[in-house]
Amino acid sequence: MVLTGRRADVLEPLAERLGGTAIAADLAERGAAEELLAAAGRVDVLVANAALPASGLLDGYSVEEIDRALEVNLRAPIVMAKLAGAQMAGRGRGHLVFVSSLSGKTASGHASLYNATKFGMRGFALALREDMRPHGVGVSTVFPGFIRDAGMFADARVRLPRGVGTRTPQDVARATVRAVERNVGEIDVAPLGLRLGALLGGAAPALSAAVLRRTGGDRVARGLADGQQGKR
Template sequence: MKALVTGAGGGIGAAIARALDARGWRLVLVDREAGLLDAVAAGLKTPPEKLACDLSSREDVERLCTAIMRDHADLDVLINNAGIGIPGAVADLDQEVLDRHLEINLRAPVRLMRAVAPQMIARGKGAMVATVSLGGIISLKDSAIYSASKFGLRGFLAGFHQEMAAHGVKVSGVYPAAVDTPMLHHEALHGGSVLNFIDKVMTPEDVAAATLKAIDSGKLEIYVPWSASILARFFGAFPWMIRPLLPTMEKIGEKGRLKFIARKGFSVE
């Protein structure tokens, strides 16, 4: 069995790679930084193939798609895990940052799924999994562009899941709450949403386990943890209720943020 994982040099991607390696899978690992891939590969039992690709570059993405179609027609699983999340008000973020969210979080995974779809359809099997986010269900201030990209990815997966089911191909999304990764560390210290810290912070291994579940089951949406999705889906259905309840939620989240910072031993300037 062969799987390709994007964002494999990061915390969640590395955990997914280790989980698949433990199953004896052959891996193709993709990340922007080759050095990160080397570090992940060093901890695996089976040497993976490593491909450097900047998913914010359409030219790089097209080269990756060409390589996949040329060299990996036997790909069993595609895991679109790479993502970017930079907190900030839309008016304060550079346009380049806004564009990178759309390119990395939405366009690149759609393009990669489109690239592998014909070969999986021809074989009548395969699985595609995307690491989405509860930010793809509920949108909050200072995360508008992040949620826009993740809302779009969720919508794509919902329709694509229906299309590919007829061909025996599984399409799933994994929806983590806050995960203990460098991205969350940055948010905790640099003005990210304190609502990340209302519920339990998950580990990359938790997300990796959910990814394996998605590969096996083909379920459209898997939440990590399921309990955190209840509030997100409620506010996703009634977004007008967010503003009046936000002050109370932020107080709870701020307490959680401070506890997280203390537990991690971060210094606050």
Template sequence: MEIRGGAALVTGGLGGLGRAIGARLRDEGCSLAVAGGVGDGVEELADEVGGVAVVADLATRDGVSRVVDAVGGVDLLVAGVGGSGVGAFGGFGLDDIDRVIDVGLRGPLVLTRLFGESMVARGRGHVVFVSSLAGKAAGPDAALHSAVAFGVRGFALGLRQDWAPLGVGVSCVNVGAVGEAETADGVALPAGFRPKSPEDVAAAVVRAVRHDRAEMDVADPVMRAGVVFGQLAPQAAARLSRFAGSDQAGGL
């Protein structure tokens, strides 16, 4: 799908990733809307990229409906899944589990259902899920995070098969470590790992839409190789990850 001249909505992940994606889509010639909750910096980001801000809790039906009513139809939906759910599963209460699933899985699915309806009717559009490499290979202390990421990736790959004949593309951008040199989110990475930048993720979103890619992995070669190893030999990869003492080896 050609991006220039289209209407795009960017949701979730409104920190560095959202800012980079919004700026890249603006530079590509999109008109933009940005949606997220209170404290997500929606208004600031919308001002930076010359877009429309919609403040809403995307984990609730009322919040999603508010976004749909405010934005209307779009040509491109970029749904950020976020990185919640990382940590020992026993540390999450039942309300915490519900919130992680609602924000990371249910919200993007409902947004896709509502915005995708007009795309399918027009026979044109694209949905991009900005998710995690944890949806391809699980790592320690991230069971809930992986559950959401695996769910999003499975949904994206399945929906792509359903909507491709209807003229609507679906892609999943799987993100690894994002940060400064040798760190991601302020945490030191294992030797040999190099994080990617938010701009790398934004470029992958554009390539996924323009070339109708099912998946794009944004990570350095070492991390991508680790993910492939984790898919082919999950038990061996788990032992290696425990030995290395890093929750990054599974692709978080």
């Protein structure tokens, strides 16, 4: 197992405990994805999980911050999929997993840039799944909703409206394993209400936006943007 991220102080003890290897990498830097794949060597399963929040109004972003979000959230997983996918196709086996968000299925205010990267990842993965099918390589996308205890939502400390549930990092991990073992194209990790909301957002985006406004979704979106501003 190869673990990667920006925080070597966290990765290295975990990798040692798991009997794996830690490779520090900042995917916001051009060329980092290519260097990471070269350092990792043979890849049988790639889980692309890195992302920046990219929430907030677009006019609050500098061009450099826009580029950084696109680099980490969209370009890096595409580049890694190209490099690792070529390895896998040559062997006739392997799996690519992209950890997206329900924001890749339904749009919300104060998240246009984040929605753009996650919608883009979904379209990329769906098409790539068809392209890799003849080569024996699986492609899956995992769509978490609000995840407590760790990650972007947990760090922002936003209170959700009554009745809106959360899931755990362990739920995301189990969904990822299931996606690989069963070659599932898409898996949502969220309570039923949020999953139904994502379906509505895809089928009737104007109606979905109105529902979000009436149920406090805009307040949550603003809270997320405020809480995540320092992570751009």
